[in-house]
Amino acid sequence: MGIIVQKFGGTSVATSEARELVVEKIKIAVNNNLKPVIVVSAMGRKGECYATDTFIELARKAYRDIASRELDQILYCGEMISAVIMTGTLQAAGLDAIMLTGGQAGIITDNNFNNARILKVDPSRLCNLIKMGKIPVVCGFQGITIDDEFTTLGRGGSDTTAAALGSALDAEMIEIYTDVDGIMTADPRIVSTAKILDCITYGEVCQLAHQGAKVIHPRAVEIAMQKNIPLVVKSTFSNEPGTLITSITKEDTTDTYVADRVATGVTFISNIAQIKINLHDSLNNIASFNIFKSMADNGISVDLINVHPGQIMFTIAEDLADKATAQLQEFGCDVHTTLDCAKVSVVGGGINGVPGVMASFIEALSINDIPIxxxxxxxxxxxxxxxxxxxxxxxxxxxxxxNLSC
Incomplete structure (x- = not known):
């Protein structure tokens, strides 16, 4: 009997009706002679009583700049409430479930509060519980330091928890349950013909996630990839098979063109500002170093970097534009800032080495009069x-x- 890790997102555990559907998914795994380990997120989304954002707002009402350590103490509560309720629901259904915090499940992190990195996972307690026939229900998004400090893993951290546990337990599969039927070629709210991908590689889904697609946290994919453990993204609310994420595409997928496709999906990130700096200094390398170091020293992450003789361009989050511009002007830089921008990306493992891909990309925008x-x-x-x-x-x-609708 192999181990399967099943992660259920906030919408999957938000209501009693949804939790009953979760129970059915877990029973299916048990009936297939698998040993499930369950990971849960906090219940619901922003505005709901026990959602992560609700706890953040509550803490910041006391003090806007509350210390990150103290913030993690209240953020721990969301997943603990969810895990207790889900464990009780499973017990009521006759399943021998037991609730564990992230730390109790063996997830050891650094002390970077609010965005901790996992240092190691000690699966010994989980293994003992599984051998006893129990179903562990683990709080996602959580860890503990070697000094017993509570930490959280940052947004999307429950995905990371599931992948880390799956890797430590040598699981056969990691299932990520959400409120969509799988990973789509584009946001269906924008493209009505967007379709669900049957299969996608680790590399492709990481790119989609990094470029703005809210499908699965890239850290989770990278962890699963290290041990080549397949991931599946699927819906709690349907019986659709979902999207398989693995190192190679399967030959038996209905996505028959998958091995030869150039593009996998189109995604975007909004609320971006472009920073354009005209350099009058002949020492371009020194100027570039000082500019990018100043951004790093001020905690400003840069993207879309182009460095040319006499000019540097890059993008930042729009809410940091004033801070970045002021810092650069202190250096005496000639700065031009463009707000209300977005990054649009085409992602695909087949892009490399294929002639004409960039031409097709530019043509699609040009004929629609979209300035680049x-x-x-x-x-x-x-x-x-x-x-x-x-x-x-x-x-x-x-x-x-x-041709992503085909």
Missing amino acids: LQTVDSHTSISVLIKKSFVQSAVTALHEKF
């Missing part, structure tokens, strides 16, 4: 910066151009 402010590409993605008002047109045009 900046471009950057890699082996698995092509991204452009455009004004935010063009996002829907750009995503739709690129989805059609790369």
Whole structure:
């Protein structure tokens, strides 16, 4: 009997009706002679009583700049409430479930409160419980330091918990349950013809996640990839098979063109500002170093970096634009800031080495009169910066151009 890790997101555990559906998913695993380990997120989403954002708002009403250590103490509560309620629901259904915090499940982290990194996982307690025939229900998003301090893993941390436990336990499969039927080629709210992918590689889904698709946390994928443990993203609310994430695409998938496809999906990130700096200093390398070091020293992450003789361009989160501009002006830089931008990306493992991909990308935008402010590409993605008002047109045009509805 193999181990399966099943992670259930906030919407999956938010109501009694949803939790009954969770019970059915777990029973299916048990009936298939698998030993389930359950990971749960906090119940519901922003605005709901026990959601993570609700606890953040509650703490910050006391003090806007409350220390990150203290914030983690209250953030711990969301998953603990969820895990207790889910454990009780399983027990009521006749399943021998037991609730564990992240620390009790053996997740040891550094002390970077609110965004801790996992240092190691000690699965010994989980293994003993599984041998006893119990079903552990583990609080996602949590860890503990070697000094017994509570920590949280940052947004998407429950996915990371599931992957870390799956890796430590040598699980046969990690299932990520959410409120969608799988990973789609684009946001269906923008592209009505977007379709669910049957199969996708670790690398492709990591790129989609990094480029803005809210499908699964890239850290979770990277952890599962280390031991080549398959992940499946599927819905709690349907019986659809979902999307398989693995190192290679399976030959028996109904996604028959998957091995030869150039593009996997189109995604976007909004609320971006472009910073353009004109350099008058002949020592471009020194100027570039000082500029990027100043951004790092001020906690400003940069993206879409283009460095040319006499000019540097990069993007940052729009809410940091004033801070970045002021810092650069202190250096005497000639700074031009463009707000209301978005990054639109086409992601695919087949992009590398295929002639004409960039031409197709640019053509799709040009014929729709979408001005391009900046471009950057890699082996698995092509991204452009455009004004935010063009996002829907750009995503739709690129989805059609790369035949992602087929």
